[in-house]
Amino acid sequence: xxxxxxxxxxxxxxxxxxxxxxxxxxxxxxxxxxxxxxxxxxxxxxxxxxxxxxxxxxxxxxxxxxxxxxxxxxxxxxxxxxxxxxxxxxxxxxxxxxxxxxxxxxxxxxxxxxxxxxxxxxxxxxxxxxxxxxxxxxxxxxxxxxxxxxxxxxxxxxxxxxxxxxxxxxxxxxxxxxxxxxxxxxxxxxxxxxxxxxxxxxxxxxxxxxxxxxxxxxxxxxxxxxxxxxxxxxxxxxxxxxxxxxxxxxxxxxxxxxxxxxxxxxxxxxxxxxxxxxxxxxxxxxxxxxxxxxxxxxxxxxxxxxxxxxxxxxxxxxxxxxxxxxxxxxxxxxxxxxxxxxxxxxxxxxxxxxxxxxxxxxxxxxxx
Amino acid sequence: xxxxxxxxxxxxxxxxxxxxxxxxxxxxxxxxxxxxxxxxxxxxxxxxxxxxxxxxxxxxxxxxxxxxxxxxxxxxxxxxxxxxxxxxxxxxxxxxxxxxxxxxxxxxxxxxxxxxxxxxxxxxxxxxxxxxxxxxxxxxxxxxxxxxxxxxxxxxxxxxxxxxxxxxxxxxxxxxxxxxxxxxxxxxxxxxxxxxxxxxxxxxxxxxxxxxxxxxxxxxxxxxxxxxxxxxxxxxxxxxxxxxxxxxxxxxxxxxxxxxxxxxxxxxxxxxxxxxxxxxxxxxxxxxxxxxxxxxxxxxxxxxxxxxxxxxxxxxxxxxxxxxxxxxx
Amino acid sequence: xxxxxxxxxxxxxxxxxxxxxxxxxxxxxxxxxxxxxxxxxxxxxxxxxxxxxxxxxxxxxxxxxxxxxxxxxxxxxxxxxxxxxxxxxxxxxxxxxxxxxxxxxxxxxxxxxxxxxxxxxxxxxxxxxxxxxxxxxxxxxxxxxxxxxxxxxxxxxxxxxxxxxxxxxxxxxxxxxxxxxxxxxxxxxxxxxxxxxxxxxxxxxxxxxxxxxxxxxxxxxxxxxxxxxxxxxxxxxxxxxxxxxxxxxxxxxxxxxxxxxxx
Numbered sequence: 001x002x003x004x005x006x007x008x009x010x011x012x013x014x015x016x017x018x019x020x021x022x023x024x025x026x027x028x029x030x031x032x033x034x035x036x037x038x039x040x041x042x043x044x045x046x047x048x049x050x051x052x053x054x055x056x057x058x059x060x061x062x063x064x065x066x067x068x069x070x071x072x073x074x075x076x077x078x079x080x081x082x083x084x085x086x087x088x089x090x091x092x093x094x095x096x097x098x099x100x101x102x103x104x105x106x107x108x109x110x111x112x113x114x115x116x117x118x119x120x121x122x123x124x125x126x127x128x129x130x131x132x133x134x135x136x137x138x139x140x141x142x143x144x145x146x147x148x149x150x151x152x153x154x155x156x157x158x159x160x161x162x163x164x165x166x167x168x169x170x171x172x173x174x175x176x177x178x179x180x181x182x183x184x185x186x187x188x189x190x191x192x193x194x195x196x197x198x199x200x201x202x203x204x205x206x207x208x209x210x211x212x213x214x215x216x217x218x219x220x221x222x223x224x225x226x227x228x229x230x231x232x233x234x235x236x237x238x239x240x241x242x243x244x245x246x247x248x249x250x251x252x253x254x255x256x257x258x259x260x261x262x263x264x265x266x267x268x269x270x271x272x273x274x275x276x277x278x279x280x281x282x283x284x285x286x287x288x289x290x291x292x293x294x295x296x297x298x299x300x301x302x303x304x305x306x307x308x309x310x311x312x313x314x315x316x317x318x319x320x321x322x323x324x325x326x327x328x329x330x331x332x333x334x335x336x337x338x339x340x341x342x343x344x345x346x347x348x349x350x351x352x353x354x355x356x357x358x359x360x361x362x363x364x365x366x367x368x
Numbered sequence: 369x370x371x372x373x374x375x376x377x378x379x380x381x382x383x384x385x386x387x388x389x390x391x392x393x394x395x396x397x398x399x400x401x402x403x404x405x406x407x408x409x410x411x412x413x414x415x416x417x418x419x420x421x422x423x424x425x426x427x428x429x430x431x432x433x434x435x436x437x438x439x440x441x442x443x444x445x446x447x448x449x450x451x452x453x454x455x456x457x458x459x460x461x462x463x464x465x466x467x468x469x470x471x472x473x474x475x476x477x478x479x480x481x482x483x484x485x486x487x488x489x490x491x492x493x494x495x496x497x498x499x500x501x502x503x504x505x506x507x508x509x510x511x512x513x514x515x516x517x518x519x520x521x522x523x524x525x526x527x528x529x530x531x532x533x534x535x536x537x538x539x540x541x542x543x544x545x546x547x548x549x550x551x552x553x554x555x556x557x558x559x560x561x562x563x564x565x566x567x568x569x570x571x572x573x574x575x576x577x578x579x580x581x582x583x584x585x586x587x588x589x590x591x592x593x594x595x596x597x598x599x600x601x602x603x604x605x606x607x608x609x610x611x612x613x614x615x616x617x618x619x620x621x622x623x624x625x626x627x628x629x630x631x632x633x634x635x636x637x638x639x640x641x642x643x644x645x646x647x648x649x650x651x652x653x654x655x656x657x658x659x660x661x662x663x664x665x666x667x668x669x670x671x672x673x674x675x676x677x678x679x680x681x682x683x684x685x686x687x688x689x690x691x692x693x694x695x696x697x
Numbered sequence: 698x699x700x701x702x703x704x705x706x707x708x709x710x711x712x713x714x715x716x717x718x719x720x721x722x723x724x725x726x727x728x729x730x731x732x733x734x735x736x737x738x739x740x741x742x743x744x745x746x747x748x749x750x751x752x753x754x755x756x757x758x759x760x761x762x763x764x765x766x767x768x769x770x771x772x773x774x775x776x777x778x779x780x781x782x783x784x785x786x787x788x789x790x791x792x793x794x795x796x797x798x799x800x801x802x803x804x805x806x807x808x809x810x811x812x813x814x815x816x817x818x819x820x821x822x823x824x825x826x827x828x829x830x831x832x833x834x835x836x837x838x839x840x841x842x843x844x845x846x847x848x849x850x851x852x853x854x855x856x857x858x859x860x861x862x863x864x865x866x867x868x869x870x871x872x873x874x875x876x877x878x879x880x881x882x883x884x885x886x887x888x889x890x891x892x893x894x895x896x897x898x899x900x901x902x903x904x905x906x907x908x909x910x911x912x913x914x915x916x917x918x919x920x921x922x923x924x925x926x927x928x929x930x931x932x933x934x935x936x937x938x939x940x941x942x943x944x945x946x947x948x949x950x951x952x953x954x955x956x957x958x959x960x
Contacts, residue, residue, distance in 0.1 A: 396871075397871060420780075420783070423780060428796060432840075435811065435817075501710065517717060519937070521894055524914055531724040535723055540736075583846075603702065617849045621848070631805075656813070667810065
């Protein structure tokens with residue numbers, strides 16, 4: 001058993017390395033750049049190790065990766081470093097763009113300098129959230145969404161079709177969710193716009209809706225086991241069987257599925273929200289030219305996108321990336337058309353108002 | 369009797385000093401640059417004090433106060449970091465927000481209450497351990513057995529916190545054990561309660577209590593207890609009237625350490641606590657993590673937290689030193 | 698009676714040993730689990746996580762980096778903290794309470810806030826992010842712990858000893874070096890252990906003040922993002938063994954050094 005799974009993993013690794021090496025674009029090898037370095041802040045495994053080595057060998061540009069663990073810390077760190085940041089490329093989720101842009105921390109992305117921009121699925125590269133103030137701000141690499149995950153030994157696929165199951169007596173104290181994210185979903189479930197863009201001119205209406213969602217979560221507080229924050233937490237709760245269903249991001253859930261845990265996930269019929277991780281170039285980036293070379297290289301082939309998916313569990317934004325996944329990986333990163341039809345993307349336009357209302361509501365729910 | 373012990377020690381100190389002429393120290397004292405230096409430093413008690421005090425005062429002002437002034441400064445502003453093209457104004461709103469909204473009071477008082485409770489639990493748990501080590505174990509083994517207890521503390525907070533999860537989870541070690549010996553059929557939900565949180569915090573802080581207690585107990589002469597026993601005092605009376613008062617200093621410093629560390633804990637309560645155990649550090653971090661642009665409010669709340677913790681610490685220390693003075697005489 | 702007490706207390710001691718070691722044993726146990734997630738049941742076992750740790754040069758260099766930071770910052774904290782403790786203990790002077798308050802301040806500020814405050818202040822002072830900045834922040838943060846521990850010990854130093862030395866003509870510095878400092882050694886050792894641990898385990902200050910080279914906790918947090926895998930437990934186990942080896946070696950070394958200078 002041990003041997004077998006060891007081989008399986010090694011095989012995957014070898015396959016990933018091989019495919020990426022194959023995919024190394026010829027023009028990069030020819031155009032040997034001036035060398036130097038490029039500094040990147042990103043999550044663990046978001047820059048595939050094999051790609052990094054290949055890139056360094058091909059271009060002579062040294063890749064310095066600084067591992068980060070959440071969006072808030074990147075924001076704080078960059079804010080503390082400006083106007084002379086040490087970073088060139090950072091990883092921001094699409095719906096956090098506006099906060100970074102408002103604080104003047106990002107440089108607009110000149111997509112004309114990226115020959116491989118067209119390799120990104122237009123659903124992500126040309127969607128409504130990606131253009132702000134007339135500019136593109138980041139290159140989409142991975143896509144995530146808010147899903148309902150459930151232990152298939154205890155919860156039926158039928159039950160998981162609705163968010164209501166998360167609040168049912170049947171699974172009292174066997175559920176968990178991230179309150180901030182749940183607030184948006186509850187608003188959607190109640191028939192409102194969870195992005196609150198529709199209420200930009202109607203602050204009273206917005207406040208009333210947030211209050212309604214808040215009251216709903218307070219009413220159901222006795223049924224929840226845990227309000228959590230990070231993917232590793234919900235994975236551990238599933239493994240320890242402290243919960244049998246919960247709201248989660250698809251990445252952590254996919255990682256459990258790929259490891260053979262009896263888990264599945266759905267986008268329930270009431271709908272849900274998606275978000276996209278993008279590589280962004282910092283304002284006053286010290287090595288902006290190298291940053292563009294790096295971005296163009298990482299977008300160059302679907303195999304690189306597939307390698308990122310394998311490592312993170314999130315869905316690749318690259319065209320045809322799924323052709324390079326195993327069946328299990330395909331299963332853990334795909335949804336039915338019916339499910340996808342009810343998915344919307346998070347939007348940032350109303351974030352100031354939205355989180356101005358939601359953050360105090362979250363405090364109130366925790367204090368209730 | 370205590371006078372005898374002290375005078376014996378004085379005698380020893382004096383004799384080492386008398387030998388001093390032949391050793392390194394003797395040569396140092398007679399070395400002329402050192403004499404000039406010592407003369408300069410020790411000219412008057414006033415100058416001695418000034419030289420002693422200069423560095424600490426400079427240090428605390430530049431290193432301790434500097435960063436905090438910056439933070440307190442931020443807490444009185446309406447925007448930080450300042451976005452391009454906007455102006456920063458001074459305001460008291462960030463403080464008003466705490467006092468104006470009762471939802472923030474609960475986590476605040478909960479933090480103080482939890483920290484105090486867990487500190488007390490740690491004390492109760494570790495005192496007998498320190499007592500046993502210091503009083504009943506031979507000198508040779510003391511260090512070894514103390515080091516044994518230190519080993520787990522070299523593992524990071526996060527890793528140990530996750531270890532608590534696989535200990536207490538529904539399929540955790542404790543539940544597995546209880547089920548396999550047939551005591552229960554359904555797992556007991558230990559996790560995500562104030563119990564699991566307390567267990568984690570006590571686990572992480574025990575060392576900071578154990579060491580001060582041990583060092584206080586270790587230097588307590590055994591003869592005191594024997595003398596009290598000769599006078600007919602029972603074990604409990606001896607402990608209460610002799611050992612406890614003489615170790616108040618260790619108790620006080622251990623409790624202060626644990627209390628301070630426990631109020632500042634963030635990751636452990638967040639990971640091990642339940643829906644209704646939110647601590648203030650989590651509230652504060654929320655202003656820095658989730659909201660991102662609410663640093664001033666976060667800074668104001670942090671200021672409130674550390675001023676409160678400081679007051680608690682000072683009151684506690686005063687109380688302890690009053691207790692000590694009252695009891696030892 | 699006395700023997701009964703003794704047996705009872707030794708039971709308490711071993712129960713405590715069990716309490717601190719059980720989670721540790723679980724940690725080591727699941728580091729051999731053949732799965733990407735820790736927890737029970739363990740269906741199959743593997744050494745793969747350990748071979749991975751030793752194959753990964755980053756983990757080992759990160760460990761060394763964290764140890765160097767811990768040792769340097771501890772050295773600074775101990776000197777400064779002892780100095781402040783000597784100033785504060787047993788003296789009455791104007792402003793003493795203020796200095797005490799300022800001294801414990803860094804310990805009272807929640808980690809995330811102190812980290813950001815340090816980061817902004819470091820920029821003001823022109824300290825570049827990296828090892829120097831981390832050492833500085835750890836040293837400042839750990840001073841209060843040294844002060845508290847050393848003050849506790851100092852308060853029990855019999856005044857008569859110092860007076861006797863002074864009567865014999867020792868100047869204050871010699872009296873401090875010959876009488877006070879040796880008396881403080883156990884407290885200083887204890888405080889050093891605190892500082893080493895606090896520094897070695899610090900995430901948030903290291904993250905904000907660090908550059909592109911991570912310390913061990915920073916690496917672990919980053920890895921945690923993609924799941925709490927046995928790999929992290931394997932790293933922690935290796936780090937634990939390495940620290941124990943370094944610790945035992947250091948203890949032996951100082952003991953031998955002591956013997957040589959005495960002999």
